[in-house]
Amino acid sequence: MSERNDRPVVTGIGVIAPTGMDTETHWQATLAGKSGIGRITRFDAGGYPVRLAGQVPGFVAAERLPNRLIPQTDHWTHMGLAAAESALADARVVPAELPEYEMAVVTASSSGGTEFGQHEMERLYQNGPSWVGAYQSIAWFYAATTGQVSIRHGMRGPCGVICCEQAGGLDAVGQARRLIRRGSRIVVTGGTDASLCPYGLVAQLSNGRMSTVDDPERAYLPFDEDASGYLPGEGGAMLIVESAESAARRGATVYGAVAGYAAGFDPAPGSDRPPALRRTIERALADAGTSPSAIDVVFADACGTPDDDLAEARAITEVFGPRGVPVTAPKTLTGRLYGGGAALDVATALLALRDGVVPATAGTSRLAPGCDIDLVLGRPRDGALRTALVLARGHGGFTAALVLTK
Structure with missing residues (x-):
C-alpha cells in the first residue's frame, strides 16, 4: 500500500x-x-x-x-x-x-x-x-x-x-x-x-x-x-x-506535528561497534528534513546510570556539538515509566512547544565528567521553541528518536 x-x-x-x-x-x-x-x-x-x-x-x-x-x-x-x-x-x-x-x-x-x-x-x-x-x-x-x-x-x-x-x-x-x-x-x-x-x-x-x-x-x-x-x-x-x-x-486545536522518527538497536555487548543512539538521532532528523541547528530542545532518555548517561551525552554532543542545544529530563519528577515514559515525554515536549518554555531537570546539580551538554537546571528556560527532539532507550538495546514541530 x-x-x-x-x-x-x-x-x-x-x-x-x-x-x-x-x-x-x-x-x-x-x-x-x-x-x-x-x-x-x-x-x-x-x-x-x-x-x-x-x-x-x-x-x-x-x-x-x-x-x-x-x-x-x-x-x-x-x-x-x-x-x-x-x-x-x-x-x-x-x-x-x-x-x-x-x-x-x-x-x-x-x-x-x-x-x-x-x-x-x-x-x-x-x-x-x-x-x-x-x-x-x-x-x-x-x-x-x-x-x-x-x-x-x-x-x-x-x-x-x-x-x-x-x-x-x-x-x-x-x-x-x-x-x-x-x-x-x-x-x-x-x-x-x-x-x-x-x-x-x-x-x-x-x-x-x-x-x-x-x-x-x-x-x-x-x-x-x-x-x-x-x-x-x-x-x-x-x-x-x-x-x-x-x-x-x-477545526481541531493542534499541539504539533510528528515530523520525523527513527528506531535503532544497540550492538551486542562487547562489540566494537558504537551504540545506536547517534545514528538514530541522525536518521530521525533526516526523516524530518531538519538540521541539528533547527532543534530547540532535546528531551533526553536520562537512564540515570553513569555509563548510560555518558553514552547519551556523547551521542547528543556528537550531533549538536558541546552544549549545542538545551537538554532536559523532566522524568526525574516521575521516575521511568517504561511503556508510559516516552509517551509522557512526547506529551510534555508538545506542551513545551505550545508555551515556549523548557522545563528544568530536577535533582541534578553537578554534571558528571564527559557529560558536556546544556542540561536545563534550576528553573525553566523561556524561548521561542519550534522543534523538539525526544529520545528513548529500552532495556535490551531498543533505541528511538522522534522529532516534533510546532
Missing part, C-alpha cells in the same frame, strides 16, 4: 502520571519542579532494596471506568483507558461519529498486567486452579490496553502493540504516523505502565540499573556526578494523532 508523505498532527493529550491526573496539572507540576517521587505505598516495600517510586496520586478506577471493566483488567489498563478517554475529549473526537474502520489504536507496553498476573498466581498457589479467573488469560497480555480501548470506543481499524520497554512510546507514535499515512483518520497512541507490585519490582531489579538511594531528592540524578540509577514509576500518556487534513476539517 502506498503512503502519503504528509505530517500527522497531535490534537489530543491525556495524562495519568505521578505529577498529575490531567494534562495541565502535570504540566504545572513539571514547570514548578513538583516531584511525584515518594515511598512505595501500593505494597510493603520495606524488604526491597528499592523503596521509592513515582506513584499516581489518588487514581480510583471506579471513578473513571465502568464497574464491569475493573475486575477484568489490570491497573495499567485502567490508567490507559482513563488517559485515552481524556485524550479523546481534549481532541473533541466523538468516536461514534466517525467510520469505525478509519480509527486505529497502537499502544506501547513493557510489563503488561503484572499486578493482575501476580494476584492470579497467588490464588493458584494458595487455593488451586479453580480459583484462577478466566480474565487471567488476557488481562496480563501486552495488547490488553490496545484491545480494551478499541472495544470501548468502537475503533476497528489497524490495531497493535509495541513492546520495546522505554523506547516503545516513541515507536508507537511512529507506527501511528505510518497508519495515518496509509489512510487511517484517527489513531489513539501512547502508553502507560503499572508494575509497582512485588512481582513487577523484582523483575525490574534484575537489570541492575535501579537506584537504591533512600533519599527521594538524591535517588534519581541523571547526568550527575552522583548518578546511581533510576527510580520506577507508573502511569503515562495517550495521544490522538490524526491527519492534518482531518484536523483542519474538524
Whole structure:
C-alpha cells in the first residue's frame, strides 16, 4: 500500500502520571519542579532494596471506568483507558461519529498486567486452579490496553502493540504516523505502565540499573556526578494523532506535528561497534528534513546510570556539538515509566512547544565528567521553541528518536 508523505498532527493529550491526573496539572507540576517521587505505598516495600517510586496520586478506577471493566483488567489498563478517554475529549473526537474502520489504536507496553498476573498466581498457589479467573488469560497480555480501548470506543481499524520497554512510546507514535499515512483518520497512541507490585519490582531489579538511594531528592540524578540509577514509576500518556487534513476539517486545536522518527538497536555487548543512539538521532532528523541547528530542545532518555548517561551525552554532543542545544529530563519528577515514559515525554515536549518554555531537570546539580551538554537546571528556560527532539532507550538495546514541530 502506498503512503502519503504528509505530517500527522497531535490534537489530543491525556495524562495519568505521578505529577498529575490531567494534562495541565502535570504540566504545572513539571514547570514548578513538583516531584511525584515518594515511598512505595501500593505494597510493603520495606524488604526491597528499592523503596521509592513515582506513584499516581489518588487514581480510583471506579471513578473513571465502568464497574464491569475493573475486575477484568489490570491497573495499567485502567490508567490507559482513563488517559485515552481524556485524550479523546481534549481532541473533541466523538468516536461514534466517525467510520469505525478509519480509527486505529497502537499502544506501547513493557510489563503488561503484572499486578493482575501476580494476584492470579497467588490464588493458584494458595487455593488451586479453580480459583484462577478466566480474565487471567488476557488481562496480563501486552495488547490488553490496545484491545480494551478499541472495544470501548468502537475503533476497528489497524490495531497493535509495541513492546520495546522505554523506547516503545516513541515507536508507537511512529507506527501511528505510518497508519495515518496509509489512510487511517484517527489513531489513539501512547502508553502507560503499572508494575509497582512485588512481582513487577523484582523483575525490574534484575537489570541492575535501579537506584537504591533512600533519599527521594538524591535517588534519581541523571547526568550527575552522583548518578546511581533510576527510580520506577507508573502511569503515562495517550495521544490522538490524526491527519492534518482531518484536523483542519474538524477545526481541531493542534499541539504539533510528528515530523520525523527513527528506531535503532544497540550492538551486542562487547562489540566494537558504537551504540545506536547517534545514528538514530541522525536518521530521525533526516526523516524530518531538519538540521541539528533547527532543534530547540532535546528531551533526553536520562537512564540515570553513569555509563548510560555518558553514552547519551556523547551521542547528543556528537550531533549538536558541546552544549549545542538545551537538554532536559523532566522524568526525574516521575521516575521511568517504561511503556508510559516516552509517551509522557512526547506529551510534555508538545506542551513545551505550545508555551515556549523548557522545563528544568530536577535533582541534578553537578554534571558528571564527559557529560558536556546544556542540561536545563534550576528553573525553566523561556524561548521561542519550534522543534523538539525526544529520545528513548529500552532495556535490551531498543533505541528511538522522534522529532516534533510546532
